[in-house]
Amino acid sequence: MMKLWGGRFQKNTDKMVEDFTASIFFDCRLAEEDITGSIAHARMLAKTGIITQEDSQEMIQGLQEIRQEIQEGRFEYRTELEDIHMHIEKRLTEKIGPIGGKLHTARSRNDQVALDMHLYVKKEIKSTVELIARLQGALITLAEENLEVIIPGYTHLQRAQPVLFSHHLMAYFCMLERDVQRFRDNYKRADLMPLGAGALAGTSFPIDREYVAELLDFENLYENSMDAVSDRDYLLEYLSNASLLMMHLSRFCEDLILWSSSEFQFIEMDDAFCTGSSIMPQKKNPDVAELVRGKTGRVYGSLFALLTTMKSLPLTYNKDMQEDKEGLFDVVDTLKGCLEVMSPLVESIQVKGEASRKAVEEDFSAATDLADYLVKKGMPFREAHGVIGGLVAFCLEKQKLLKQISLEELKIFSILFDEESLMWLIPERGVGARNITGGTSPEQVKKFLRKAKICQENNIKIIK
Numbered sequence: 001m002m003k004l005w006g007g008r009f010q011k012n013t014d015k016m017v018e019d020f021t022a023s024i025f026f027d028c029r030l031a032e033e034d035i036t037g038s039i040a041h042a043r044m045l046a047k048t049g050i051i052t053q054e055d056s057q058e059m060i061q062g063l064q065e066i067r068q069e070i071q072e073g074r075f076e077y078r079t080e081l082e083d084i085h086m087h088i089e090k091r092l093t094e095k096i097g098p099i100g101g102k103l104h105t106a107r108s109r110n111d112q113v114a115l116d117m118h119l120y121v122k123k124e125i126k127s128t129v130e131l132i133a134r135l136q137g138a139l140i141t142l143a144e145e146n147l148e149v150i151i152p153g154y155t156h157l158q159r160a161q162p163v164l165f166s167h168h169l170m171a172y173f174c175m176l177e178r179d180v181q182r183f184r185d186n187y188k189r190a191d192l193m194p195l196g197a198g199a200l201a202g203t204s205f206p207i208d209r210e211y212v213a214e215l216l217d218f219e220n221l222y223e224n225s226m227d228a229v230s231d232r233d234y235l236l237e238y239l240s241n242a243s244l245l246m247m248h249l250s251r252f253c254e255d256l257i258l259w260s261s262s263e264f265q266f267i268e269m270d271d272a273f274c275t276g277s278s279i280m281p282q283k284k285n286p287d288v289a290e291l292v293r294g295k296t297g298r299v300y301g302s303l304f305a306l307l308t309t310m311k312s313l314p315l316t317y318n319k320d321m322q323e324d325k326e327g328l329f330d331v332v333d334t335l336k337g338c339l340e341v342m343s344p345l346v347e348s349i350q351v352k353g354e355a356s357r358k359a360v361e362e363d364f365s366a367a368t369d370l371a372d373y374l375v376k377k378g379m380p381f382r383e384a385h386g387v388i389g390g391l392v393a394f395c396l397e398k399q400k401l402l403k404q405i406s407l408e409e410l411k412i413f414s415i416l417f418d419e420e421s422l423m424w425l426i427p428e429r430g431v432g433a434r435n436i437t438g439g440t441s442p443e444q445v446k447k448f449l450r451k452a453k454i455c456q457e458n459n460i461k462i463i464k
C-alpha cells in the first residue's frame with residue numbers, strides 16, 4: 001500500500017520496520033480524541049476560509065461516520081497504516097475522496113498527537129479525581145461508623161500512643177486530598193492547546209488557534225510552537241501524581257494487611273474481598289490489598305520509563321516520544337482498577353473495637369500521659385521521662401501491665417503521683433486529652449470529619 005507520506009520513497013517499507021514502528025495497537029485508544037480534534041480543526045479551516053464550508057461539512061460528516069464505525073467495531077486496523085492518525089485520515093479519503101486530503105492542511109501529526117494526548121489526559125484526570133473522591137467517601141463512612149474505637153498508634157511498628165481508629169483513617173483521607181489537589185493542578189498544564197504548532201514551527205496558513213481552543217474547551221494555548229510539540233511534562237505530572245497516589249494506597253493496604261492478621265486482629269475484611277489457599281484450608285488471604293500494594297511498582301516503572309525516554313531528546317518531536325503512551329495507558333488502567341476495588345473493600349471492613357482496645361490496655365502506651373501528668377505537677381519533662389522509664393522497667397521486671405500498678409507502687413517513683421494519676425491509665429482519657437487541632441480526641445476527629453465531608457462532596461463535583 002502507498003503510504004500517506006510515500007512520495008519521496010523509492011522502496012516499500014520493510015515489513016519488520018512496519019511492525020516495529022507501528023503504534024496502532026495501543027494508540028487506537030485515542031480514536032475518540034483524534035476524531036474530536038479533527039472535527040474542530042475542520043471547522044476552524046472553514047471559519048478562516050482556508051477551505052470551503054462544503055468541504056469542511058463533508059469532512060465532518062465523514063469523521064462522524066468513522067466514529068460510528070469505530071464504536072461499532074466495524075473499523076479495520078492495519079499495521080501498514082502505522083498509527084490512529086493515519087488510519088482515520090486514510091479512511092476519510094476512502095469515504096469522501098481527495099477532499100479528505102485537505103484535513104491535514106496547517107497541521108502535522110506532531111501537534112495532532114499532542115492534542116489527542118491533552119484531550120485524553122484531561123478526561124482521565126477528571127475520572128481519577130472522581131474515583132479518589134469515592135474512596136475518600138468510603139473512608140469517611142468507615143470512620144463515622146467506628147468513631148470512638150481506640151487502637152494502638154505505632155511508630156517503628158512499636159506501640160506508641162493510643163489513637164482513634166477514625167483518626168488513623170482520616171490520615172489517609174488527608175493524603176488522598178493532597179492527591180486530588182495535585183491532579184487538579186496537573187489539569188491546568190493539560191489544559192493547554194497545542195494545535196497550530198504544526199510540525200514544530202507553526203504554520204503560514206491564517207489559522208485561528210483560539211477558536212480551536214474554544215471548540216475543544218481548552219483554557220489556554222501553548223505559546224511556543226516548539227514547546228507545544230516537545231512537551232510531555234503534563235504526562236509526567238500525571239505519572240508522578242499517580243505514583244504518589246499509589247504509594248498512599250500501598251501504605252493503606254499495608255496497614256489493612258497487618259490489622260487483619262492474627263497478630264493484630266483489629267479488623268476483618270469481608271470474605272468477598274479475600275481469597276483462599278490451594279493447600280491450607282484455614283487461610284483467608286488479603287489478596288486485593290496485596291495486589292494494590294504490588295501494582296505500585298509498575299506505576300513507578302512507567303514514571304521512570306518516560307522520564308528516562310525524555311531526558312536527552314533534542315527539540316522538537318522525536319519518534320522516541322511515541323513511547324509515552326503504553327505506560328500512561330497502563331497507569332490509567334491500574335489506577336482505575338485499584339481505586340475501584342478499594343472503595344467497596346473499605347466499606348466492607350468490620351472493625352473489632354474490643355480487640356484493639358484490649359491491645360491498648362495491655363501495652364505501655366499510657367506512659368507518655370503519665371509523664372505529662374508529672375510535668376503538669378511541676379516536674380521538668382526530661383526528669384519525668386526518666387521517672388516513667390524507671391516505672392516501665394519495674395513493670396517489665398515484675399511482669400505487670402501499667403494498669404495493674406497501684407498508687408503505692410507509683411509513689412515509689414515520685415511523690416507527685418496521686419489518685420488522679422491512675423485515671424491516665426485509661427486509654428480514653430489519654431486520647432480525649434489530645435484535644436488540639438489535628439489531635440486524636442473525639443472532638444477534634446468529629447470536627448475534622450465535618451470538614452472532610454464538605455471537601456469530599458466538592459471533589460465529586462466535576463472539576464472546573
Ligand code: ARG
Nearest residue numbers: 023083109110113317321322
Ligand atoms: N504515532 C506517533 C506518536 O505517537 C504520532 C506522531 C508521529 N509523528 C511523526 N513525525 N512521525 O508519537
